[in-house]
Amino acid sequence: MEEIVIIGSGIAGYSAAMCLNQLSCGYKLITGNINNIGGQLNKATQIENYPGAEVGISGINFMNIVKNDVGTDNFVYDEVIDVDFSTNIFKIKTNKGLLESKSVIICTGKSYNKLNINNEDFYVGKGISYCVMCDSFLYRNKSVCVVGGGDSAIRGVIHLSKIAKNVHLLVRSDKLRANNKLVEGLNECQNVIIHYNTTIQNINGENYVESIDIIKNMEHTRLDIDCIFVMIGSTPNTDIFSKYIDLDNNGYIITDAKNETNINGVFAGGDVQSNTYKQAIIAAGNGYNAAINAYYYVKSIQLK
Numbered sequence: 196m197e198e199i200v201i202i203g204s205g206i207a208g209y210s211a212a213m214c215l216n217q218l219s220c221g222y223k224l225i226t227g228n229i230n231n232i233g234g235q236l237n238k239a240t241q242i243e244n245y246p247g248a249e250v251g252i253s254g255i256n257f258m259n260i261v262k263n264d265v266g267t268d269n270f271v272y273d274e275v276i277d278v279d280f281s282t283n284i285f286k287i288k289t290n291k292g293l294l295e296s297k298s299v300i301i302c303t304g305k306s307y308n309k310l311n312i313n314n315e316d317f318y319v320g321k322g323i324s325y326c327v328m329c330d331s332f333l334y335r336n337k338s339v340c341v342v343g344g345g346d347s348a349i350r351g352v353i354h355l356s357k358i359a360k361n362v363h364l365l366v367r368s369d370k371l372r373a374n375n376k377l378v379e380g381l382n383e384c385q386n387v388i389i390h391y392n393t394t395i396q397n398i399n400g401e402n403y404v405e406s407i408d409i410i411k412n413m414e415h416t417r418l419d420i421d422c423i424f425v426m427i428g429s430t431p432n433t434d435i436f437s438k439y440i441d442l443d444n445n446g447y448i449i450t451d452a453k454n455e456t457n458i459n460g461v462f463a464g465g466d467v468q469s470n471t472y473k474q475a476i477i478a479a480g481n482g483y484n485a486a487i488n489a490y491y492y493v494k495s496i497q498l499k
């Protein structure tokens with residue numbers, strides 16, 4: 196039986212592992228899909244807002260450094276497909292087998308909702324971004340578009356309007372869903388063009404996004420832009436835990452100050468958690484906090 200199993204190989208999972216290394220506590224870290232080792236930060240063109248990160252370093256390079264610091268001896272290259280938290284010997288089922296553990300730390304993050312256009316994946320990091328705060332600085336005095344009509348999309352447009360030359364806001368329906376205060380702020384932006392009843396049909400550009408073909412009120416038009424910010428929400432990776440773990444209305448895991456869930460001994464850290472800002476430094480801190488508390492939990496229990 197394992198002392199602690201960490202699920203997820205993003206910055207939260209790595210930080211939890213780093214903590215357990217320091218405490219000389221046994222653990223296994225289940226990485227998830229091998230194409231997503233390192234998690235969302237791998238997609239960052241450049242790491243922002245992370246103390247000590249070398250200026251200009253890419254997400255992939257940064258996460259490789261963190262992975263090397265952690266060491267991969269305890270990694271299990273597999274994906275969790277089911278869990279059984281009904282007793283205090285936790286069972287974690289993966290594609291290839293079953294692990295039992297005294298404690299679990301869930302760091303499965305979230306996945307951004309995609310446009311689901313043919314060549315979308317090719318342009319991620321080359322003119323498609325799912326994070327305005329992370330990538331807006333790359334588009335100073337450029338033309339960009341934001342897809343979405345909710346609070347985070349409008350917040351993103353207002354932020355971008357101060358940086359980009361102009362911002363096209365593409366809204367699928369005929370109205371915005373954002374709150375009134377944000378819409379007031381949007382109306383004050385001079386360089387924002389709102390396109391209602393609009394969807395993207397195609398993305399063009401040899402290596403980077405250069406233009407998009409849109410359908411607006413049934414008519415086809417081309418817009419020359421350098422980046423598409425996709426702001427149509429995200430989905431936490433919590434389905435497999437929902438039978439046991441309390442989630443908020445949006446499917447994120449509810450935790451207390453110890454990063455513990457409603458089940459004693461099951462902790463969660465990072466973007467998967469409810470009510471946290473979705474930033475790397477916060478995910479790292481919460482992953483680390485979850486690990487310290489998991490360690491003390493394991494030291495204190497009598498297994499039944």
Ligand SMILES: Cc1cc2nc3c(=O)[nH]c(=O)nc-3n(C[C@H](O)[C@H](O)[C@H](O)COP(=O)(O)OP(=O)(O)OC[C@H]3O[C@@H](n4cnc5c(N)ncnc54)[C@H](O)[C@@H]3O)c2cc1C
Nearest residue numbers: 203204205206207227234235243275304329465466474475
């Ligand atoms: C393009 C982009 C740029 C960004 N830039 C910045 C930035 O510059 N600065 C900043 O602070 N933040 C940035 N962010 C936000 C930051 O990436 C996240 O806040 C952070 O990565 C969250 O880390 P996490 O470990 O909680 O989750 P994630 O990074 O989402 O990692 C989750 C991990 O869990 C794994 N997993 C999921 N399901 C399973 C399963 N069933 N079994 C096993 N494993 C599973 C995944 O494969 C992945 O490895 C950016 C985000 C994006 C998308």
